[in-house]
Amino acid sequence: MPPVSTSLEIPVPSVASCVNLPDTLEATDHELMIAVRAGEVARLGDLFERYQQRLYSFFLRMTNQPTTSEDLVQVVFYRILKYRHTYRDEGKFTAWIYHLARKVAADHFRKNARVPTPADPTDLHAHPDSDPTPDHQATNADDLQLLRVALTRLPIEHREVLVLSRLQNIEQKEIARLLDTTVGAVKVRVHRALKELRGVYFKIRRESAA
Amino acid sequence: MNCQRVQELFVDYQDGTLPLDDAASMRAHLASCPTCQREWSALQELTRKLDELPAEQPSPRLREQFYAMLETHQRDLDAPSPFALARSRLDRFFATLLPDRPALQFAFTLALLVVGLFAGARFLAPGPLTAPADDTARTELAALRAQVDGMGRLVTYSLLQQKSTSERLQSVLATMDLQNPDRKVLSDLVGALAFDPSLNVRLSAVEALALHTDDDLVRAGLLAALPRESAPLVQLAMIELLASAREYGAAPIFEQLSRDENADKNVRDAAKRALATLRTPLPAENQPTNAQSPAPARAKTA
Numbered sequence: 001m002p003p004v005s006t007s008l009e010i011p012v013p014s015v016a017s018c019v020n021l022p023d024t025l026e027a028t029d030h031e032l033m034i035a036v037r038a039g040e041v042a043r044l045g046d047l048f049e050r051y052q053q054r055l056y057s058f059f060l061r062m063t064n065q066p067t068t069s070e071d072l073v074q075v076v077f078y079r080i081l082k083y084r085h086t087y088r089d090e091g092k093f094t095a096w097i098y099h100l101a102r103k104v105a106a107d108h109f110r111k112n113a114r115v116p117t118p119a120d121p122t123d124l125h126a127h128p129d130s131d132p133t134p135d136h137q138a139t140n141a142d143d144l145q146l147l148r149v150a151l152t153r154l155p156i157e158h159r160e161v162l163v164l165s166r167l168q169n170i171e172q173k174e175i176a177r178l179l180d181t182t183v184g185a186v187k188v189r190v191h192r193a194l195k196e197l198r199g200v201y202f203k204i205r206r207e208s209a210a
Numbered sequence: 211m212n213c214q215r216v217q218e219l220f221v222d223y224q225d226g227t228l229p230l231d232d233a234a235s236m237r238a239h240l241a242s243c244p245t246c247q248r249e250w251s252a253l254q255e256l257t258r259k260l261d262e263l264p265a266e267q268p269s270p271r272l273r274e275q276f277y278a279m280l281e282t283h284q285r286d287l288d289a290p291s292p293f294a295l296a297r298s299r300l301d302r303f304f305a306t307l308l309p310d311r312p313a314l315q316f317a318f319t320l321a322l323l324v325v326g327l328f329a330g331a332r333f334l335a336p337g338p339l340t341a342p343a344d345d346t347a348r349t350e351l352a353a354l355r356a357q358v359d360g361m362g363r364l365v366t367y368s369l370l371q372q373k374s375t376s377e378r379l380q381s382v383l384a385t386m387d388l389q390n391p392d393r394k395v396l397s398d399l400v401g402a403l404a405f406d407p408s409l410n411v412r413l414s415a416v417e418a419l420a421l422h423t424d425d426d427l428v429r430a431g432l433l434a435a436l437p438r439e440s441a442p443l444v445q446l447a448m449i450e451l452l453a454s455a456r457e458y459g460a461a462p463i464f465e466q467l468s469r470d471e472n473a474d475k476n477v478r479d480a481a482k483r484a485l486a487t488l489r490t491p492l493p494a495e496n497q498p499t500n501a502q503s504p505a506p507a508r509a510k511t512a
Contacts, residue, residue: 041284042284045280048280053268056267057266061263066266066268066269069268070268070269073268074272074279077276081280144262144264147256162260166257166260166261167260172225187221187222191217191221194221194253194256194257
């Protein structure tokens with residue numbers, strides 16, 4: 001359940017000192033980021049390899065737009081470079097990168113506030129109207145597509161808490177810290193978001209079946 | 211346990227973070243409550259579907275773009291700006307010049323302070339105060355007074371350029387107190403009359419200029435401003451002023467105004483009366499002409 005373990009309980013020196021590490025033991029995210037901060041910019045590549053997929057799926061679930069999501073991942077890494085001096089010694093990299101990602105997403109939604117979140121016709125692609133006896137596989141794939149659309153219909157804060165807790169598997173404690181709230185509040189929000197998602201999901205399923 | 215409470219616990223139960231006794235009472239409730247059973251199975255289905263969402267891979271474009279960005283950034287870092295280079299040299303220069311141990315730095319600072327104090331005491335000592343001779347004092351005082359007068363005038367000019375209407379109005383009114391305003395003040399007044407956006411300021415400017423109608427500049431300014439003016443109140447005031455000043459150059463403008471269909475009726479009437487005033491000979495040298503006196507309105511209309 002826990003994400004990539006990022007916090008080994010070893011005090012990490014703020015100066016990059018990964019040279020002595022044997023090849024078999026990989027540097028932690030935190031060490032890598034400290035090195036990046038110290039000017040070894042190339043080490044951001046390692047962090048990119050570790051996080052690009054997760055960030056991409058975070059943005060994809062938030063926006064349901066593949067190209068946009070790739071751009072937003074790029075923006076996150078650009079901001080990491082730009083603000084690398086603000087990364088703190090006692091920092092936790094996962095928390096930091098999600099903090100940046102949330103901000104990037106918020107900026108994106110603010111900029112595109114007038115455009116309703118994707119009702120891209122291709123998102124609701126060929127549902128089995130034309131096929132009177134769809135096989136189980138197709139129905140299932142279609143259901144998942146409906147679920148994706150349903151997710152994007154939720155208000156951003158509900159969508160976000162669902163994506164973080166259910167799809168990115170981030171602990172509620174961590175989410176609470178990210179959202180600057182309590183664990184209890186996160187639980188309530190997840191509960192409401194799931195309930196709402198269910199309503200929206202069954203609604204579009206009925207609509208698309210009609 | 212009621213239904214709402216039970217359903218709130220679903221999430222924790224799914225996550226396996228629910229305390230054992232809570233979990234037990236939840237299961238007991240679930241066994242007997244069809245509503246909660248429906249809720250539970252719906253949630254299960256939804257969660258299963260969420261878990262089934264495949265992890266999509268970003269296209270290779272993302273990786274390409276990222277490494278391109280990284281490379282650009284690395285290059286920028288490798289080639290520091292000439293400014294930074296110069297600064298680091300400057301820093302090094304001062305670093306070699308100044309002591310690097312804190313104690314020495316402190317001593318150096320103290321020494322500088324002492325030297326500064328001595329130098330100040332030595333060179334900046336005030337010279338002996340000498341009482342100036344009486345006549346020099348008098349001339350200096352006169353010069354000072356002239357300077358203050360000049361400054362007063364300067365303040366008037368600048369006030370006229372002020373932004374707020376009330377301030378402009380105030381400065382126009384202030385000119386009325388000046389006994390002999392110089393040409394700059396008068397031309398400012400004329401400028402206010404012609405260009406000020408506020409009706410009140412223009413009206414006060416007419417009033418202020420009324421005291422100086424014997425000045426050619428003022429008359430010319432009034433003549434120039436009248437055709438531009440569109441507010442009837444200000445038009446009326448200007449017409450009356452020009453008529454009472456017996457400005458014959460204004461006759462064509464009066465004529466035009468008296469025929470202008472677009473002008474206010476009162477303005478047309480006033481223009482006609484003013485024309486009449488200009489045509490009647492001045493009865494006596496110092497008798498003020500009243501533009502509103504019921505002179506025969508011999509309008510020269512076509």
